[in-house]
Structure formats: structure tokens, C-alpha cells
Amino acid sequence: MPELNESEVYWWRPLDAAVATDTRSKILFAAYKEIHLHGFQSASLNNILAHTGVSKGALYHYFPNKTELGYAVIEEVIADRIFRSFIQPLQQADDPVQSLIELIQQAGRSFTLKDIQMGCPLGSLAQEMAPISEGFRLRLNKIYQLWHGAIIEALSRAQQQGRLIPQVVPEQLAVMVVATLEGCLSAGMIAQDLTRLTQCGAGLIQYLQLISIDKK
Amino acid sequence: MPELNESEVYWWRPLDAAVATDTRSKILFAAYKEIHLHGFQSASLNNILAHTGVSKGALYHYFPNKTELGYAVIEEVIADRIFRSFIQPLQQADDPVQSLIELIQQAGRSFTLKDIQMGCPLGSLAQEMAPISEGFRLRLNKIYQLWHGAIIEALSRAQQQGRLIPQVVPEQLAVMVVATLEGCLSAGMIAQDLTRLTQCGAGLIQYLQLISIDKK
DNA sequence: CTTGACATACCAACCGGTCGGTATTATAAA
DNA sequence: TTTATAATACCGACCGGTTGGTATGTCAAG
Numbered sequence: 300m301p302e303l304n305e306s307e308v309y310w311w312r313p314l315d316a317a318v319a320t321d322t323r324s325k326i327l328f329a330a331y332k333e334i335h336l337h338g339f340q341s342a343s344l345n346n347i348l349a350h351t352g353v354s355k356g357a358l359y360h361y362f363p364n365k366t367e368l369g370y371a372v373i374e375e376v377i378a379d380r381i382f383r384s385f386i387q388p389l390q391q392a393d394d395p396v397q398s399l400i401e402l403i404q405q406a407g408r409s410f411t412l413k414d415i416q417m418g419c420p421l422g423s424l425a426q427e428m429a430p431i432s433e434g435f436r437l438r439l440n441k442i443y444q445l446w447h448g449a450i451i452e453a454l455s456r457a458q459q460q461g462r463l464i465p466q467v468v469p470e471q472l473a474v475m476v477v478a479t480l481e482g483c484l485s486a487g488m489i490a491q492d493l494t495r496l497t498q499c500g501a502g503l504i505q506y507l508q509l510i511s512i513d514k515k
Numbered sequence: 516m517p518e519l520n521e522s523e524v525y526w527w528r529p530l531d532a533a534v535a536t537d538t539r540s541k542i543l544f545a546a547y548k549e550i551h552l553h554g555f556q557s558a559s560l561n562n563i564l565a566h567t568g569v570s571k572g573a574l575y576h577y578f579p580n581k582t583e584l585g586y587a588v589i590e591e592v593i594a595d596r597i598f599r600s601f602i603q604p605l606q607q608a609d610d611p612v613q614s615l616i617e618l619i620q621q622a623g624r625s626f627t628l629k630d631i632q633m634g635c636p637l638g639s640l641a642q643e644m645a646p647i648s649e650g651f652r653l654r655l656n657k658i659y660q661l662w663h664g665a666i667i668e669a670l671s672r673a674q675q676q677g678r679l680i681p682q683v684v685p686e687q688l689a690v691m692v693v694a695t696l697e698g699c700l701s702a703g704m705i706a707q708d709l710t711r712l713t714q715c716g717a718g719l720i721q722y723l724q725l726i727s728i729d730k731k
Numbered sequence: 732c733t734t735g736a737c738a739t740a741c742c743a744a745c746c747g748g749t750c751g752g753t754a755t756t757a758t759a760a761a
Numbered sequence: 762t763t764t765a766t767a768a769t770a771c772c773g774a775c776c777g778g779t780t781g782g783t784a785t786g787t788c789a790a791g
Contacts, residue, residue, distance in 0.1 A: 439705055
């Protein structure tokens with residue numbers, strides 16, 4: 300399956316990947332890339348090793364086995380990305396719904412074709428591993444719960460401020476927003492077309508605007 | 516990764532699986548199950564063989580290689596399921612939006628915990644293979660385009676009938692509906708909780724009702 | 732006597748994981 | 762300050778098992 304060249308396509312701000320100098324971090328980020336590209340089950344430890352120049356002994360010095368390496372990727376790399384990109388911005392907002400809309404818009408604008416080519420690291424790993432491994436499912440679910448919680452809190456706040464129609468149930472909408480967001484990214488990835496992504500996002504934004512109340 | 520017992524969890528009406536008597540069909544359905552459970556890359560041909568009792572020679576008699584077997588699963592099994600479950604019902608409807616809502620509601624009701632444990636066969640395969648194989652991506656995208664087309668047509672019809680507010684753009688909403696639907700199923704799967712699925716579905720239905728016009 | 736429908740035996744490549752060994756650094760007693 | 766001890770951080774050859782794929786053989790139907 301060598302249709303994709305593994306060159307530096309890589310996505311969504313290099314983040315700490317460049318900063319990572321110690322061996323453990325190097326392994327962790329290489330593992331994150333490999334898992335995101337091939338999925339966990341098909342991720343090859345030898346590939347990770349080859350990309351980092353680290354030896355197998357080093358890998359097994361820091362991680363007892365492949366599964367634990369996968370757990371570490373979830374808890375240390377993926378969780379951090381979701382938190383920084385989608386949770387933290389919501390907590391600081393004073394107009395929650397508007398900033399939720401802007402968050403979606405900004406995501407839609409900043410994405411390039413290459414960015415969406417590989418889909419959401421959280422979503423694809425969840426799709427693959429949740430059905431076959433409780434250990435993975437539990438750890439991935441924890442991230443989703445955090446994400447949902449942040450949106451629920453934001454929507455409730457908006458409702459209290461009178462910026463959101465009272466018929467909306469925050470718990471309900473929050474789950475739907477996350478689901479749609481991931482679905483949109485997935486749709487853009489499959490079509491390999493940014494307009495599909497923005498189309499999808501526009502649909503969600505229209506909904507949010509429909510249920511929000513302009514205060515001015 | 517032997518956390519899930521592979522016994523007859525299997526999902527969404529056995530469909531033709533029981534009817535399949537000829538060797539090629541047996542291989543095809545076993546491959547579908549194996550791929551849905553482990554993904555394409557980690558799907559083991561030996562596993563498929565073991566489950567069917569078919570020999571390796573037979574498999575390679577009907578399919579030139581693993582990739583072509585995967586293509587056949589998409590085009591013959593998955594496409595058929597999506598068409599029968601989500602496209603055909605929409606084409607025959609005379610109140611398109613209402614029947615779309617009912618389709619979602621009925622899906623939400625008929626699903627059991629076991630059904631959602633494994634997620635959507637189309638979505639998870641797309642997540643895995645679209646980024647790394649054009650052959651897979653193109654074939655999966657074709658199914659999505661068919662699905663989108665059916666919803667677009669239904670929404671346009673509804674708009675002509677005056678049952679849908681004119682502000683909504685059918686192309687936009689169609690992509691979003693599919694994305695949300697898959698996102699909901701995924702959310703339910705990760706939480707392993709049906710209420711998460713119905714929560715998510717309720718959010719979508721609320722939106723659809725908000726933009727539809729009651730004719731009576 | 733050919734052809735399609737299998738069955739069996741086998742292959743190299745790769746898999747995750749283990750092992751014995753080593754170079755470097757931290758700790759602490761003399 | 763020197764020196765013995767011990768823990769840490771690797772290294773890379775090797776293991777049994779599995780992978781997708783192939784080459785050859787059988788055998789009934791036409």
C-alpha cells in the first residue's frame with residue numbers, strides 16, 4: 300500500500316515535534332505520526348525506529364510494549380492537541396456561541412488540502428480501536444468527555460446570558476457539534492476537497508446562528 | 516489485542532450473509548466482517564479463510580490480491596448496504612424531510628448496544644484507507660456521492676413543495692446530515708452508550724424540524 | 732482433452748518482542 | 762577526592778510466529 304509518499308506532509312502545526320529532543324519524546328511523536336498514518340494495528344515499530352534513528356532497545360526501555368506506547372500517544376500527544384485547539388479557547392470566551400462559531404470558521408479557513416488529507420487523529424484512532432480494545436476506548440472516551448464538557452459549559456453559559464434560545468439542550472447539542480465537526484473533517488478527507496469541508500461547516504454554523512439570539 | 520470475542524456479535528441484519536452459499540460470496544462476506552472488525556490493513560486473509568473453511572487457493576482463484584478483495588467488499592457489500600438502508604427509502608418518499616427524520620429516528624430506535632459497538636462499516640474504512648490509498652478513496656467517495664445526491668434531491672423536492680425554508684442550501688445540508696449521522700454513530704460507539712447516539716440524533720432532528728415548514 | 736474450481740505446500744518479508752551486553756551517569760562509602 | 766556500586770540509557774542480533782502471495786497438483790464437468 301505504498302501509494303502515499305511519507306514525506307513531510309505533516310499537519311496541524313508541527314507543535315512540539317521539533318522541540319522534542321530527548322529519546323522518549325522522539326519515539327512518542329514518531330509513533331503518533333505512524334499511528335495517524337497507518338492506524339495503531341498496522342503501525343510498525345520498525346518504521347518508527349527507522350524514522351527516529353532510535354534503536355529497538357531504547358523503545359522497549361521507555362515503553363513496555365506496543366499497546367502502552369499507543370496509550371501514551373493518546374494521553375500525551377492527542378489529548379494535548381484537542382485540549383489546546385478546541386477546549387481551552389472555549390473556556391476563556393465571554394461570548395461562547397459566537398466564539399464556537401468563530402472556532403469552526405477559523406478551522407475551516409486555516410485548513411489546507413494537505414491538512415485534511417489524513418483526517419482527525421482522534422476520530423480515526425477511535426474508529427479503529429474503540430470496537431476492539433477497552434483500554435483504548437476508555438482513554439479516547441475520556442478526551443471526548445472533556446471536549447463535550449467544555450461545549451456544554453459554554454452553551455449553558457450562553458443560555459444564562461440569554462444568547463441562546465432556551466429550547467436547546469446543551470448536553471444534546473454538544474454531542475452533536477463534536478460529531479458533526481469530526482464528520483465534516485472526515486467528509487473533506489474522503490472527497491479530498493476543501494469545499495466539502497466548508498459546505499459541511501457552513502451547515503453547522505447556520506444551525507448555531509439559527510438558535511442564537513443577537514443581543515444588540 | 517484479543518479483548519473482543521469474535522462470536523456472533525454481528526450487526527445490522529445478517530442480510531445476505533446466510534443466503535450466500537457459493538464460495539465467492541462466502542469469501543466476500545467473511546472479508547467484509549474481518550475488514551469491519553480489524554480494518555483493511557490488519558485484516559488477515561488466513562482469518563477469513565479459517566472462518567469460512569475455504570482454502571487459500573480458492574481465494575486467489577476469485578480475487579487476484581488482497582487489495583482487489585477490498586475493492587470488491589466496498590463495491591458489492593458496503594455500497595449495497597448503504598443503498599438499501601439510506602438511499603432507496605429516500606427516493607420513494609413523498610414527504611422527503613419528514614421521512615428523513617423518520618429514517619434517523621428509526622435507526623436510533625432499532626440500534627442495540629451490540630449494533631453500535633463496531634461503528635459504521637463505511638465510515639471506519641474511509642477513515643483508515645482514504646488517506647493512504649487512492650483506489651480505496653475513489654471507491655468510497657463514490658458511495659458518499661450517491662448518498663449525498665439522494666439527500667440533495669430529497670431536500671430540493673421538499674423546498675419545491677414548500678415544506679422547507681428557502682434559506683437552506685440542499686448541497687450544504689446534505690453533506691452535513693451525512694457527516695452528523697456518521698459522527699453520531701461514532702460517538703455512540705466510543706461511549707458504548709446508546710443515549711449518546713440518541714442525544715446526537717435528537718440534535719440533528721431538532722435542526723431539521725426547525726427548518727421545515729408544517730403544511731397543515 | 733481441456734477448463735474452471737479448488738486444495739496443499741511452501742516462500743520470503745515482516746511482525747512484536749526478548750536477550751545479553753555496554754556506555755554513561757548518579758550515589759555513596761572510604 | 763578517590764573509588765566501588767548501582768542504576769539508567771541505550772544497542773542490535775535474534776526469536777517464533779504471521780503476513781500476503783505463489784507454484785503445483787487434483788479432479789469433476791463439459
